[in-house]
Amino acid sequence: MSLKEDQIERYSRQIILPRVGGKGQEKLLGGKVLIIGAGGLGSPCALYLASAGIGTIGIVDSDKVELNNLQRQIVHDTNTVGVAKVESAKQRLNAINPDVKVKALNMRLTSKNITDVIKEYDIVVDGSDNFPTRYLVNDACVLEKKPLSHGGIFRFDGQAITILPGKSACYRCLFPEPPPPGFVPSCQEAGILGAVAGAIGVIQANEVLKYILNIGDLLAGKLLVFNALDSSFRQVKVPKDPKCPICGEKPTVTKLIDYEQFCSIKKKKEE
Amino acid sequence: MSDIKIDQILDLKGVPCPMNFVKTKLKLESMQAGKILEVLLDDGEPIKNVTASTKEEGHEILKVEEKNGYWNLIVRKSR
Numbered sequence: 001m002s003l004k005e006d007q008i009e010r011y012s013r014q015i016i017l018p019r020v021g022g023k024g025q026e027k028l029l030g031g032k033v034l035i036i037g038a039g040g041l042g043s044p045c046a047l048y049l050a051s052a053g054i055g056t057i058g059i060v061d062s063d064k065v066e067l068n069n070l071q072r073q074i075v076h077d078t079n080t081v082g083v084a085k086v087e088s089a090k091q092r093l094n095a096i097n098p099d100v101k102v103k104a105l106n107m108r109l110t111s112k113n114i115t116d117v118i119k120e121y122d123i124v125v126d127g128s129d130n131f132p133t134r135y136l137v138n139d140a141c142v143l144e145k146k147p148l149s150h151g152g153i154f155r156f157d158g159q160a161i162t163i164l165p166g167k168s169a170c171y172r173c174l175f176p177e178p179p180p181p182g183f184v185p186s187c188q189e190a191g192i193l194g195a196v197a198g199a200i201g202v203i204q205a206n207e208v209l210k211y212i213l214n215i216g217d218l219l220a221g222k223l224l225v226f227n228a229l230d231s232s233f234r235q236v237k238v239p240k241d242p243k244c245p246i247c248g249e250k251p252t253v254t255k256l257i258d259y260e261q262f263c264s265i266k267k268k269k270e271e
Numbered sequence: 272m273s274d275i276k277i278d279q280i281l282d283l284k285g286v287p288c289p290m291n292f293v294k295t296k297l298k299l300e301s302m303q304a305g306k307i308l309e310v311l312l313d314d315g316e317p318i319k320n321v322t323a324s325t326k327e328e329g330h331e332i333l334k335v336e337e338k339n340g341y342w343n344l345i346v347r348k349s350r
């Protein structure tokens with residue numbers, strides 16, 4: 001693969017970078033990234049990855065764009081309210097960069113389908129908004145040895161960690177089991193500042209770019225914690241837990257689990 | 272100088288900054304270590320910037336010389 005004239009122009013400011021260059025750009029164009037959730041985290045992440053020229057971006061989401069999403073889900077816009085999020089995201093990403101092949105996966109991930117979905121990608125970005133998906137994604141990536149960038153946001157706080165299965169701590173090393181239903185305020189109840197989602201989603205994009213370029217140090221074994229109110233970032237060391245239920249010495253989780261979708265179940269009962 | 276054997280020539284007259292450096296960098300990436308590239312550049316910012324950036328990337332600047340209103344930058348690729 002050699003860069004075309006318009007690609008040299010488009011990516012000139014990153015080709016100039018030491019340790020990127022034309023060879024790095026070719027790695028990015030050959031890169032395959034799966035983004036789970038076209039929401040608050042997935043939006044900024046997808047925008048930066050598409051702009052950087054990641055050749056293949058898969059996006060998974062089963063929702064449609066709602067007006068209340070636009071405060072933070074910046075890949076969508078007023079004109080795509082009501083459209084499937086993955087289609088809305090695909091339109092925007094293609095408009096930014098036609099070099100990118102966007103795979104719009106309008107589906108809900110389950111223990112049955114996730115392994116096939118993640119298989120063809122180099123790295124997975126978790127931008128999901130619920131615990132069942134978060135654990136499912138972690139477990140599937142650990143079992144398939146697929147690198148994973150985790151991001152989480154809550155009100156004015158955000159966190160990110162990169163998981164290199166077998167080498168660094170996974171999400172269950174941090175939090176072995178999901179919280180009981182109702183213990184943590186659900187997606188709609190808690191509220192979120194859009195810029196917090198932006199900050200963490202962009203950190204995740206940066207992790208992906210470094211992973212594909214094979215430069216710098218990843219947030220592997222290090223949880224990055226951001227607080228928007230005091231504008232602080234800190235890193236907390238997270239060692240691999242030998243007692244981790246999935247990546248420890250004697251794993252108790254050996255197959256994928258579909259945890260109860262407490263968010264949606266609660267909503268259905270209310271209706 | 273007749274003792275420098277030029278392996279490749281890149282004519283970047285009329286190419287503004289920073290695209291002239293981007294093209295120089297890409298050309299050097301495609302060459303083997305030790306090979307010699309001659310780049311033709313405009314006067315002013317181009318010759319100044321491309322020389323500095325190429326040096327910063329670790330390549331060896333063998334010669335910078337003016338020729339009829341433009342410049343010749345001769346570089347040996349490192350690594």
